[in-house]
Amino acid sequence: MRHFFLLICCFHLLQLPVFAQGENGKIYGTVLTADGKPAISATASLKSTRYGTTIDAEGNYSIEAPEGRYTLVIQSLGLETKIVPVRVKAGEIAHIPATTLNESTRQLADVVVTGQYQPQSISQSVYQIRTIDRERILLRGATNLIGVLNNELGIRFSNDATLGTSDIQLMGMSGRNVKILLDGVPMVDRGDTRESLNQIDINTIERVEIVEGPMSVSYGTDALAGIINIITKKPGNDRFSVSGRVQEETVGREYQAFDGKGSHNQNLAVTWQKNGWNASLGGTRNEFGGWQGKSVTRTQEWHAKDQLLGNVKMGYRNDNVNIWYRLDAVDETIKALGAVNTNTDQARDQNYISTRFTHQMQGDWRVGEQLQLNSILSYTDYSRRTQTTNIDFTTGKRTLSLGQGEQDVSGFDSRIFRTTIQYKVSAMVSLQPGVDINVERASGARILGSPTISDYALFISSEIKPTSAVTIRPGLRFIKNSVYDAPPVIPSLNTKITLHKNTDLRLAYARGFRSPALRELYFNFFDASHSITGNPNLKAEYSNSFNGSITWRSVTTSTLRITSTLTGFYNDFHNLISYGVDPGNPGVMRTINVDRFKTTGGTFNNTLYTKNLQLTLGFSHVGRYNSLTQSDNSLPEFVWSPEINSNLTYHLQKIDTKVSLFYKYTGKRPSYETQTGTDGKTTTRLAETAAYHWADLTISKSITKYVTLNTGAKNLLNVTRLNNTSTDVGGAHSTGGAVPLSYGRSYFLGLNFQWGK
Structure with missing residues (x-):
């Protein structure tokens, strides 16, 4: 398999076309905003080519390109887009008249x-x-x-x-x-x-x-x-750029500058590109000092966490080929401090140490107007280690604990190969066949053996446009799983109908399939509050799902845009994998198949854009299946929970400052549970997790051309825990007791730096 992957990559590289370079010409011009200032946030590029640049501090731009006729595109987010036909002659400079970009609410399409x-x-x-x-x-x-x-x-x-x-x-x-x-x-x-x-x-x-x-x-x-x-950042128009970020934040009322209590974040990244080649390098440190909460000992309600993240990317692109390699690395340590034993003056601490390396290589090759290839090859190596130590406060010595399961490592790795072909048969029909290969392996003290699961799939879908107003996308996936007899085929059907130039209807059906993962089959987890075993006898899940939506753009003028979207869904699951009591050991939970599970509901989203204001307002109502309905017909089939959210951003243009308010109401989460009384009778009761409101207020201010200041407050209503009336306090995943949500209201101040040339 490894040699097959290498052959695929080499095949793509060998297809890179070579272009002859003749003598170039130049395009020169100036771009201004409506108030006559340089449009420093704008870009100028030649359509369907790789030639482009950003507007400099004086509002000027210069593009060098081979001789020929082009379409010059000048654009900036929040401003009108200008298109100018231009002819480039070898050895000459084409002067473009000064271009003015007026403000517009017609945002660049997502x-x-x-x-x-x-x-x-x-x-x-x-x-x-x-x-x-x-x-x-x-x-x-x-x-x-x-x-x-x-x-x-x-x-x-x-x-x-x-x-x-x-x-x-x-x-x-x-x-x-x-x-x-x-x-x-x-x-x-x-x-x-x-x-x-x-x-x-x-x-x-x-x-x-x-x-x-x-x-x-x-x-x-x-x-x-x-x-x-x-989706990660792609190379822009800058030849070389440097970006950085520093942000300090309180954790509730706890804070120490740059280290220790509070939240401390630093990032630095550089990018470079020339003649189609590009490279980037970045690193981030996130330090979270934990939160003491109501604890009166050295233990913390929220554990301290230290993260180091790094990434490297390099690639090559031109008009027809884009190929790149990326490495993402994570080193994370979560520190769980234990309470001091007053008899021994000792404490037991645990560190949860995670390392993750994700390699991915991707390539796109545009063979022609009708054919395009895309391939992904990736390898992920992930491990989680538990390190338990005992500290003696009398002597100050720290030693490793020798208790069962207190020093262990669980390792997981994943190999993925995916390739798709997009072929345009005609203006009405397109095809997308593909191959998907996934191989997962696990090992460690908490893993039963060294299991491997391989999943091979062939999928094909088609996009059919019988009219300009109708798009139909049927699809089929054929699966071969090394552990389970997968269904012979999984179908799906998606349809988009343009009812009016401003109204779109979408309808979809899909058959879902999920084979149990390694973690559900073979992962055993025991600690002070978890007692879980895997179940090698699990069945695969499958579902039938239906959803639909209608989008209405009620107002689309140059100064105002209003869009509303109403959606609905219904999902019916069989053999859903969950947790249940092990019949042979009532004190242990294990993964099991739930015979039936359903979800249903809908959302209603609205967005409004004006010259300086962006506003969204949404509502959702989601119902979850009540499994006790099967034994008690008097109970409702679904238990419902509502949500409301709203985001508001106002741009104060005179001082170039954006003020934003983010709000969400999360309704109570009901569920039915059974309990056995002292008389041995079993009764059913309604349990609820409380509703709560969440709000953040932020301010973003441009200080200079390259530096932006961010500040604000999060969790304005100071929510920390949610009341919960469940009496289920047994098992590994108990639902009883207060539900932790946050560490309370916090305040942050940060600087973002972005420079490019």
Whole structure:
């Protein structure tokens, strides 16, 4: 298999076309804003070529290109786009008259890549996709992805205070059904939680794409609930650039400058490109000092965490070929301090040490107008180590603990090869066949043996446009799994219908399939608060999912744009993998198959853009299946939870300052549970996790051309824990007791630096 991968890569490299270079000419011009100032944020480029530049401090630009006729595109986010035909003559300078860019609310169309044949605008995609762009990430002052996603409708996070990790839920489904991608490459996790979300350098992210609903045909297992695809930055127009970030933040009322208590974040990155070649190097340190909370001992309610993240990228691109290699590395240590034993004057501390190396090589080759190839080759090496020590405060000595399972390492590695072909048969029909190979392996003291799972898939989809108003995308995936008898074929069908020039209807059906992961089959986990065993006899999950949406652009003028989107979904799962009591050992939980699970609900999103204001307002209502309905028909089939969110950003242009308010209301989370009384009778009761409000206020101010100041307050309403009426306090994953949410209100101050030439 290794030699096969190398042959594929060499094949792509050998196809790089060679272009003859003749004598060049130059294009010179000036770009101004409506008030006569240099449009320093604008770019000037020759359409469908790699020739372009940014506007300098005086508003000037100069582009060198071979002789020929071109279309010059001058644009800037929030300003009008100007298109100028131009002819370049060898050895001559073409002077373009001064260009003025007026302000406009017609934002540059969001371009998405997840699940697409080729990059295209959201309005053209058959999928309902949400995007979070780089500007919103910066305005949030976030230091990790959770700080960005926690304001999104239908997304919730649960925190494990013991392990210091977090998990995501999407539209009522747990993280094991949500596929996390980094530039299209799946992230590997140790357990059934998506802790990898906290191990991605947010400073490298260009945007985040969220696709709700099963994407099993295109992306295979783990994509039953949907996909979160993190897209990293690509080379811009600068020949050389340097960026940096420093941010200091309190943790509740706890803070020490630059080290210790509080949250401390530093980042530095450099990029270079010339003649199609590009390279970048970056590093980030995130230090979280933990949070004492209500603890009166040396233990902390939120564990301290220290992260080092690094990335290296290099590649080559021209009009027809783009090939690149990227390495992402993470070294993370979570420090769990123990309470002091008053009899021995000793304490037991644990460090959870994670290391992750993700290698990926990707290539795009545009063979012609009708044919394009894309290939991904990746290798991920991930390990999680538990280091337990005893400290004697009398002598000050620290020694390793020799207790069972207190010194162990669990290792996981993943090899992925994926290649797709996009072939345009005609203006009405396009085809996308592909091959997807995934090999996962695990080892360690907590792993039963050294298991390996191989998954081989062939998928094919087609985009059919019988009319200009209708797009139909059917798809099939054929699977061969080394552990399970996968279904012979998984189908999907997505349709987009343009009802009016400003109204789009999307309807979809998909069959979901997920084979149990290594962590669910063979992973055993025992500590002070967890008692979990894997189950090699698990069955594979499958689902039938239906969703639809209608998007209405009610106002689209040069000064105002209003868009509304109404969505609905219904998912019916069989053999869903969850946790249950081990019949042979009631004190231990194990992975089991739940016979049935369902989710249903909908969302209503609205966006408004004006000259200086961006406003969103959304509502969702999600229902989760109540499994006790099967034994008690008097109970409701679904338990419901509402959400409301709103984001507001106002641009004070005279002082070049943006003020943003991010708000979300998360409704109470109901569930039914059984309990046995002293008389031996079993009764059913309603338990609820309390509702809460979350709000962040941030200010972003441009200090100089290269430096931006960010400041603000997060968790304005000072939410820390949620009341929970559940009485389930047994087992490994108990739901009883207060639910940890945050460490309270915090304040931050940061500087962002960006210089390019």
